[in-house]
Amino acid sequence: QVQLVESGGGLVQFGGSLRLSCAASGLTFSSYSMRWYRQAPGKERELVATITSAGGSTNYADSVKGRFTISRDNAKKMVYLQMNSLKPEDTAVYYCNCFNFWGKGTLVTVSS
Numbered sequence: 001q002v003q004l005v006e007s008g009g010g011l012v013q014f015g016g017s018l019r020l021s022c023a024a025s026g027l028t029f030s031s032y033s034m035r036w037y038r039q040a041p042g043k044e045r046e047l048v049a050t051i052t053s054a055g056g057s058t059n060y061a062d063s064v065k066g067r068f069t070i071s072r073d074n075a076k077k078m079v080y081l082q083m084n085s086l087k088p089e090d091t092a093v094y095y096c097n098c099f100n101f102w103g104k105g106t107l108v109t110v111s112s
Contacts, residue, residue, distance in 0.1 A: 002026040004096040009106030012086055020081040020106060022096030030054070030074040032099070036081045038092035038108075045095070049081060064090075086110045 008020040020036070033052050039045040049070035050059045058070050069082040079096060086108075093105040 002098070002101045004098065004101055004103035006094065006096050006103045006106040009094060009108045011109045011111065014086065014088060014110060014112050016086050016110070017082070017084045018086065018108060020083065020094055020108075022079045022081075022103060024077045024079070024096075024098065027098065027101075029077040034070075034072060034079040035097040036070060036079075037095045037097055038090075039095070039105075040089075040092040043092075048094070051079065083108070088112045 003025045005023045006020060008018060010018060012018050031053055033050055035050045036048045037045050038048050046061065048061050048064055049068055051070045051072050055072050060068060067083065067085045072079045083090065088110045091108060091110050093107050095105045096103040
């Protein structure tokens with residue numbers, strides 16, 4: 001049974017930083033690309049960042065380029081999202097994803 005469990009969300013001020021973590025189980029973690037999505041209130045879920053299976057390639061939404069960094073530790077079956085220079089528009093529930101498997105999300109709130 002595949003499980004993805006996010007953590008690390010919270011309330012942060014404009015310009016602050018947070019590091020999200022996602023713990024994976026029930027899959028051959030090192031074989032799959034991993035993604036972070038987010039969904040703001042009243043908006044559709046959007047792809048934030050992708051990292052390939054070995055971590056050799058990453059991609060980001062234009063809105064977060066230069067501020068967010070996705071990384072992974074295959075030995076620990078973890079994927080991370082380092083978020084710097086946070087803005088109020090980054091406020092959303094952030095989800096970890098692998099294929100059609102989703103975590104329950106972690107809420108990030110950025111105050112202005």
